[in-house]
Amino acid sequence: MKKILETDRLLIREISEDDYEGLFQLHSNPIVQKYTGESPVKTISEIIKGTKERTFNDYKTYGFGRWAVILKSTDQFTGWAGLKYLTDFNEIDLGYRFLPEFWGRGIATEVSKAIIKYGFEVLNIEKIIAVAMVENIASIKVMEKAGMIFDKKAPYEEGAEDDIWYKIENKNYEND
Numbered sequence: 001m002k003k004i005l006e007t008d009r010l011l012i013r014e015i016s017e018d019d020y021e022g023l024f025q026l027h028s029n030p031i032v033q034k035y036t037g038e039s040p041v042k043t044i045s046e047i048i049k050g051t052k053e054r055t056f057n058d059y060k061t062y063g064f065g066r067w068a069v070i071l072k073s074t075d076q077f078t079g080w081a082g083l084k085y086l087t088d089f090n091e092i093d094l095g096y097r098f099l100p101e102f103w104g105r106g107i108a109t110e111v112s113k114a115i116i117k118y119g120f121e122v123l124n125i126e127k128i129i130a131v132a133m134v135e136n137i138a139s140i141k142v143m144e145k146a147g148m149i150f151d152k153k154a155p156y157e158e159g160a161e162d163d164i165w166y167k168i169e170n171k172n173y174e175n176d
């Protein structure tokens with residue numbers, strides 16, 4: 001399993017077949033999926049298919065993607081976070097999704113800061129964006145706490161409701 005980076009509390013590594021069960025717990029939970037625009041998955045085979053077709057493919061194509069986030073103290077899978085190239089927008093998106101038992105402990109903020117730093121300093125990405133539904137206050141707070149700034153209100157998909165878009169640019173990046 002390829003390690004990407006580490007923070008005080010967390011290990012961020014590539015997702016592997018060992019994570020299918022954890023990913024299923026995450027993506028089958030309606031509370032987790034509520035503001036993601038995705039319906040809860042019903043079977044683990046949907047997870048396996050999606051991980052192979054999207055996540056593993058992104059690692060191969062771009063050298064980055066959505067990664068597993070492991071709590072080092074207990075070795076638990078907490079969820080995923082990472083960067084994704086959005087072909088429709090020609091942008092690189094920061095995303096995150098965690099199991100509810102790990103919410104409210106600053107994990108998303110800790111991971112997001114570390115991933116932005118990695119994206120700018122190791123991958124030399126010029127700009128990272130993040131998109132959330134207007135109602136997803138926790139996600140928008142994470143974007144702000146990670147140093148991103150409001151960009152625009154615009155739909156993610158044609159004809160859909162407006163989402164909230166944030167951005168951060170390498171040229172303006174100040175690592176604290």
Ligand SMILES: CC(C)(COP(=O)(O)OP(=O)(O)OC[C@H]1O[C@@H](n2cnc3c(N)ncnc32)[C@H](O)[C@@H]1OP(=O)(O)O)[C@@H](O)C(=O)NCCC(=O)NCCS
Pocket residue numbers: 031032033035036096097098099102103104105106107108109110131132133136137138139141142
């Ligand atoms: C959004 C999510 C990633 C946040 O993860 P987290 O680890 O709990 O986030 P953090 O603890 O780093 O920070 C969350 C912040 O939002 C705040 N918050 C959480 N829920 C809130 C709410 N309903 N209203 C206002 N603020 C809220 C927290 O208090 C915290 O801010 P604070 O540190 O100033 O107190 C997590 O809730 C999640 O996985 N949700 C489901 C998937 C999802 O929606 N992903 C994002 C899609 S865009």
